[in-house]
Amino acid sequence: MTVAQGEVYDNPRCRERVVIRTPAAETGGERTVMDVYVQPGGAVSGAHVHPLSEERFTLVRGRVAFLVDGRETVLTDPGQSILIPPGAKHRWWNAGDVESRHVCELRGRADRFEQLVLRQLFGLAQDGLTTPEGMPHLLQQAVTTMEFRDVLRFTSPAWPVQRLLFGALAPVARLAGYRGCNPEYLRRKPSLTAELEPLPAEVAAWHY
Numbered sequence: 001m002t003v004a005q006g007e008v009y010d011n012p013r014c015r016e017r018v019v020i021r022t023p024a025a026e027t028g029g030e031r032t033v034m035d036v037y038v039q040p041g042g043a044v045s046g047a048h049v050h051p052l053s054e055e056r057f058t059l060v061r062g063r064v065a066f067l068v069d070g071r072e073t074v075l076t077d078p079g080q081s082i083l084i085p086p087g088a089k090h091r092w093w094n095a096g097d098v099e100s101r102h103v104c105e106l107r108g109r110a111d112r113f114e115q116l117v118l119r120q121l122f123g124l125a126q127d128g129l130t131t132p133e134g135m136p137h138l139l140q141q142a143v144t145t146m147e148f149r150d151v152l153r154f155t156s157p158a159w160p161v162q163r164l165l166f167g168a169l170a171p172v173a174r175l176a177g178y179r180g181c182n183p184e185y186l187r188r189k190p191s192l193t194a195e196l197e198p199l200p201a202e203v204a205a206w207h208y
Helices: 109-127 139-147 159-175 183-187
Strands: 007-011 015-024 031-038 054-061 065-067 071-075 081-082 088-094 100-109
Touching: 007 109, 015 139, 054 065, 054 071, 065 081, 065 139, 071 081, 100 109, 109 139, 139 159
Parallel strands: none
Antiparallel strands: 007 015, 015 031, 031 100, 054 081, 054 100, 065 071, 065 088
16 A cells, blocks of 8 residues: 555654655655654664665754764754765764654655555554664564665665575564565554645755
8 A cells, every 4th residue: 555645654663753745656656755753862763775765854943963974964954955875874863852853855766665664664663563763673674674675774784794694584584474564564554644734945945
């Protein structure tokens, strides 16, 4: 099941709420745009790379910090933007003491990104099946990583180690009932549908 404009997806582990602005279904699967709301202390579940996709993050309010290939950047003013090229190691977090809001736009494999992040990873977090930081446990991570290795790879351990380790563990995990993309999560309806908040002109300029 595809996502739709205005649908809301929550990750309680990461203290993150996503509202779909432009779903991949409207762009031939190549582009998705999301409003991301993050509570103080919230952060993406782990440092990762997108092998074939680029991401642009643009601040609407609050403070959001990014660590990209070892270099830290903090967005503090509306309209400030950062582009993450394919293959760049990155993570982000709310760097303030109030809820932050930023726009995330991903280009390339956007439909599969929605399946992985909004359906699979958020679904696992909602069901309490991740670490407190939102990372899948070992057997689940093995099958999910191998299923979506073209979309997202966590960076610890190094990819050659993951490829060997998860390649060996994935068949065991599947026999134990784990699935890389659980059909239950694909069918799960979003928590609610919300009206999109307007974007300031300096933010919208990056995404239209």
